[in-house]
Amino acid sequence: MGMFHLTEDERRLLPTDEEVQTYLERGWYLSRKLLTDDEVDALVDGSERFYAGHRDRRLPSRPAKLAYWEPEHGPVQRHNDYVHYESDEIARILRKPIIGAVAARLAEAAEVRLFQSTLIYKPPSANEPTNIVPWHFDRHYWQSSTSERMLTAFVPMHDCGEEMGTLTVVDGSHLWKETGATDSTTRHFAERDPAELDEMLEENARYNDAEVNKIVMDIPKGHMSFHHCRTYHGSGANRSDRPRRAISLHMQDGENQYREFRRADGSVVVYNHDTLVRRTATGKPDYADPEFCPVLWRS
Numbered sequence: 001m002g003m004f005h006l007t008e009d010e011r012r013l014l015p016t017d018e019e020v021q022t023y024l025e026r027g028w029y030l031s032r033k034l035l036t037d038d039e040v041d042a043l044v045d046g047s048e049r050f051y052a053g054h055r056d057r058r059l060p061s062r063p064a065k066l067a068y069w070e071p072e073h074g075p076v077q078r079h080n081d082y083v084h085y086e087s088d089e090i091a092r093i094l095r096k097p098i099i100g101a102v103a104a105r106l107a108e109a110a111e112v113r114l115f116q117s118t119l120i121y122k123p124p125s126a127n128e129p130t131n132i133v134p135w136h137f138d139r140h141y142w143q144s145s146t147s148e149r150m151l152t153a154f155v156p157m158h159d160c161g162e163e164m165g166t167l168t169v170v171d172g173s174h175l176w177k178e179t180g181a182t183d184s185t186t187r188h189f190a191e192r193d194p195a196e197l198d199e200m201l202e203e204n205a206r207y208n209d210a211e212v213n214k215i216v217m218d219i220p221k222g223h224m225s226f227h228h229c230r231t232y233h234g235s236g237a238n239r240s241d242r243p244r245r246a247i248s249l250h251m252q253d254g255e256n257q258y259r260e261f262r263r264a265d266g267s268v269v270v271y272n273h274d275t276l277v278r279r280t281a282t283g284k285p286d287y288a289d290p291e292f293c294p295v296l297w298r299s
């Protein structure tokens, strides 16, 4: 019993061995219904209160690369990092044990900790350029992490399909080798045209003798999609008449730690956590700081 316990009914929501195998081969997994409608509706309420200015606590300082939409930014796509830290209402739902337990199965990990959570809102505006999320994989943002098993749950707050610009993943791309020729993640996508990004993805696929098989994740309310930290993904316009609301819940296995990672020019990569979290005994940023990176599941 205790904190990390699943009920009999919840255990039936876990991926089967076969589904875990498929995740390892394809780099993505669409879950069963992990959240009740009431829980999903509570995420909407929590996010509306957040947008209206409510915070249970605020980050003690603002990391250099923090994504943080504020009302004066206007009707662009909204991203707010550390929403699990600033909103208890949202954190309560993200910490539901079944989510971490599913992640632990997929990552084949005994422990899963939260790494980051980003509240996302795509306004219903078919031609809004900031709504397009370019092809990327999350590991590129996490070079200061040791783990190759990190993963993300994309958690929409309603049925989420093609029309709303749902998440699209590239099947099996987590197994691709990097060409090293692209800088796909360093330049902002607003500066690029979508055809160029598609071409870069095609090039990377050719280099791997692979085909680009795009899977548009059709996600019913309460379900969520998981992707491996090396799986290419992106998303398109919101052509519906409703906002597309979601949370990206980024997770780390228990073994993940900070590492010093240097760019070609010798400079050290700094992740947002590095100026916020406590230090380990050896003076490194502690990616197990319970304030920022709480344990979601332990078996």
Ligand SMILES: O=C(O)CCC(=O)C(=O)O
Pocket: 120, 133, 138, 152, 153, 154, 165, 166, 167, 168, 233, 234, 235, 246, 248, 249
């Ligand atoms: O909002 C999206 O469509 C993409 C989110 C994303 O990049 C992620 O969940 O890692």
Ligand SMILES: [Fe+2]
Pocket: 136, 137, 138, 233
């Ligand atoms: Fe991503």
